[in-house]
Amino acid sequence: MADLLLGQLLYFTADPFREGVSAAQHISEGALLIEGGKIIALGEAAALRPAHPGAKLHDYGRDLISAGFIDAHVHYPQTAIIASWGKRLIDWLNDYTFPEEMRFADPAYAAGISSRYLDLALAHGTTSLCSYATIHPGSVDALFTEAQKRNMRVWTGKTCMDRNAPEGLRDTAQSAYDDSKALLEKWHGTDRLSYVITPRFSPTSTPEQLAALGQLWKEHPDCLMQTHLSEQTDEIAWVKELFPQSRDYLDTYEAQGLLREGAVYGHAIWLTEREKDRLREAGASLVHCPTSNTFIGSGLFDMGLARSLRVGLATDTGGGSSFSMLHTMAAAYEIGQLRGEALHPAQLWWLATQGSARALHAEDKIGNLAPGMEADLVVVDLASTPAIAQASARAETIWQALFPTIMMGDDRAIRTTWIAGKPNHA
Ligand code: GUN
Numbered sequence: 001m002a003d004l005l006l007g008q009l010l011y012f013t014a015d016p017f018r019e020g021v022s023a024a025q026h027i028s029e030g031a032l033l034i035e036g037g038k039i040i041a042l043g044e045a046a047a048l049r050p051a052h053p054g055a056k057l058h059d060y061g062r063d064l065i066s067a068g069f070i071d072a073h074v075h076y077p078q079t080a081i082i083a084s085w086g087k088r089l090i091d092w093l094n095d096y097t098f099p100e101e102m103r104f105a106d107p108a109y110a111a112g113i114s115s116r117y118l119d120l121a122l123a124h125g126t127t128s129l130c131s132y133a134t135i136h137p138g139s140v141d142a143l144f145t146e147a148q149k150r151n152m153r154v155w156t157g158k159t160c161m162d163r164n165a166p167e168g169l170r171d172t173a174q175s176a177y178d179d180s181k182a183l184l185e186k187w188h189g190t191d192r193l194s195y196v197i198t199p200r201f202s203p204t205s206t207p208e209q210l211a212a213l214g215q216l217w218k219e220h221p222d223c224l225m226q227t228h229l230s231e232q233t234d235e236i237a238w239v240k241e242l243f244p245q246s247r248d249y250l251d252t253y254e255a256q257g258l259l260r261e262g263a264v265y266g267h268a269i270w271l272t273e274r275e276k277d278r279l280r281e282a283g284a285s286l287v288h289c290p291t292s293n294t295f296i297g298s299g300l301f302d303m304g305l306a307r308s309l310r311v312g313l314a315t316d317t318g319g320g321s322s323f324s325m326l327h328t329m330a331a332a333y334e335i336g337q338l339r340g341e342a343l344h345p346a347q348l349w350w351l352a353t354q355g356s357a358r359a360l361h362a363e364d365k366i367g368n369l370a371p372g373m374e375a376d377l378v379v380v381d382l383a384s385t386p387a388i389a390q391a392s393a394r395a396e397t398i399w400q401a402l403f404p405t406i407m408m409g410d411d412r413a414i415r416t417t418w419i420a421g422k423p424n425h426a
């Protein structure tokens with residue numbers, strides 16, 4: 001049976017970074033028809049309601065119905081160490097991250113955190129995500145198993161490291177290749193799950209390991225490849241020491257076959273002009289992780305890159321300080337302000353939905369409301385707290401109504417989510 005959802009609708013017919021705000025569409029009294037896990041139609045409620053008298057009605061009143069949020073870069077194994085105090089990247093990895101990731105050798109621990117993380121993501125309106133796992137193949141099995149139970153579209157991969165990581169968190173070039181290949185063959189394309197080839201970053205991989213993963217990517221060109229790029233200046237100086245032959249940080253990946261369409265680089269803050277040019281030529285994706293970039297003290301991403309590259313938005317949990325893509329949009333807005341560009345609410349919302357979908361090469365499936373798209377949705381209460389309600393009460397446009405929720409909203413603003421056409425509430 002079909003479902004008919006009533007509420008305000010927000011969707012996109014183009015990219016607001018390239019086409020302006022007219023790329024965003026709003027229907028104040030809208031309806032969305034869903035059947036078989038997909039969106040069948042959308043439009044004015046006054047037209048769709050009488051046309052589909054047999055559909056089951058879900059009346060969300062003045063709530064906003066949108067494509068669910070897509071978190072394009074997260075470390076689910078860092079769920080329990082989110083909001084750890086006082087470190088910058090390298091010390092934060094050594095003191096907080098690596099000890100926690102060590103615990104994922106235990107499959108029961110990995111299963112428990114996978115379940116907790118996905119429940120937290122859904123509670124915050126995130127219906128799809130691309131995560132790093134740990135070095136342990138079981139950590140990939142754990143997240144995919146829990147995602148499969150929830151029928152979520154999820155990407156993950158074994159995080160490969162063969163140097164500069166503690167005993168127990170290191171693999172080798174060969175075992176990284178073998179384990180990644182086995183996981184890829186086991187999971188990639190099963191239900192809504194996709195494997196991502198995942199070298200953590202150049203400081204923790206030898207050139208031999210990067211080359212082995214480049215080879216694997218060549219053998220499985222339809223996979224994505226994710227890693228970190230130019231997050232902190234100390235990190236870039238370290239990469240220079242470790243790779244004296246390389247022209248720059250990006251070159252450490254390019255030299256080993258890890259730069260082309262389908263490459264997804266997190267952070268990418270301190271890029272040289274040469275790196276920007278090569279990223280554009282190659283058609284690579286970047287992921288902006290604003291709460292992480294301020295929390296770990298990394299720097300201010302140049303959102304101007306969204307005009308010439310695929311750019312997604314992400315929490316980077318637990319380097320990021322929130323599970324909420326609303327908080328993440330707020331942080332992106334504030335970073336934009338510091339760089340002299342006030343991002344429009346339409347741009348922020350697009351980044352968290354279609355932008356992330358494009359960065360993951362899934363924009364034809366998720367991240368927008370349109371006939372044929374998978375029905376992964378978020379229903380947002382635009383008056384979820386007294387502070388937000390009083391600020392949005394005097395709004396005259398959808399953007400004025402939405403912006404207080406972007407800036408001050410959290411999981412209380414998430415009325416519900418729908419995954420592949422099924423509501424997450426009774
Ligand atoms: N660079 C390499 N690993 C990580 C990580 O886990 N988090 C962040 N923020 N940066 C990284």
Ligand code: ZN
Pocket residue numbers: 073074075228266316319
């Ligand atoms: Zn990361």
